[in-house]
Amino acid sequence: MNRPFPVEFRIEDSIAHVTLNRPEVGNAINAALVNEIVRIARICDSDKSVRVVLLTANGKMFCVGGDLTLFSSMGDQAEVQLKELADQLHKAISIFARMDAPLVIAVNGMAAGGGFSLCLTGDYVVAAESAKFTMAYTSAGLSPDGSSTYFLPRLVGIRKAQELMLLNRTLSAQEAAQWGLIALAVPDEKLNDEALAVCRSLVQGPRHAQSAVKRLLFCSLQNGLEEQMELEGHEISRAAASPEGREGIAAFIEKRRPRF
Template identity: 45%
Template structure:
């Protein structure tokens, strides 16, 4: 599946999604948005895929929406951008809720919708050359891709306000320090590190990791009593499942667990 705006390569049990419009700095247009949703659904449904890595091609991760396409829409901009955002959001939502972990390997600058994609990873690895900008208000627009939902949860409301309202550029080291990304990796080591992280996750208890993902997202809007009930149900389900039984057996036998 290597002939469009985003390519898919499967290496063992890890799916690599690569943003493949380097001549446009991997900007989001309708084809890109459709492809993101299509591939997200594929990765979610394919039981042979146990982890997904999202990265970019060229010097940029993703600079956000394709402003040329916005301009070309003219008087129809409201309808065109609305349709693009809804299509893009379908892919974002599927990646965020699929029952397998997501690693983002941020190979360069990320802005606008690219920022939203970059911070979507459960593990977000940033190349040292990467930097992050909201960018929306600089062109009279507002966030999409979940940025206004994720940013306050990752870095706090005050920093989110500054990023979105002033478009201050955040370098890779600062991004790691404030929790925008997981950690910084030398540019030439990014793919190797992403592969190492993804392979380790793929060998883990994928169903349990899926429940962990869901609990963390749900916690943002749940009260303590509700979250405790969810945790009790989740750990009980995990204990009764094959992964939980294998994990306990392996622990008692003092051997590594085999979850695959």
């Protein structure tokens, strides 16, 4: 019998749909799943027909993090094999973070450990009201990975990051929205519709300007004021000279909707 793909993938109407597909184990991260995510991330980065990427999961949970059953079977090879697994996850996250297309994440259930970390990488994150978020790493004797020590302090501040990572506090979807970890919490039955509506709105937007927003925000906390303003000047001048920029300016002057 053919085993199902650990990640489902399709491109439809300029939206790349990426769906974690190990629901029987809470979409736990193993080598097969993370290697497939890397492959898909490369496609999303290079395929110019992709205007937005939607990441979600099958089943009742978004992702419970690393497959601890797998970890326990590694024995003396745990250090080497876990480093390889983390490297692949980090490769996928790096590609998603730096690609032109916005990454929309729809959190359908529990996001723990590496699953929580994955949520932090989204450009727009919406969650079902039943979803919960917890770091969970130290409760298993592990330290965080998946970019969480980079993104989490930037989103909520160092003190709240310490609380989440050291005490493993579990946040509801509403609390995650209040903390600024996600954009919105919606009724479970409206999650897919809300995520698709956001994706369709982004598809209609200016690709160049959207990718510029990603680039500028990504480096803003590393740069000084003048360096960041220089980048802003570079990006806005490029945007104004692009076909999308010219169309956007013309549409504004003519009081009509732009056709990007």
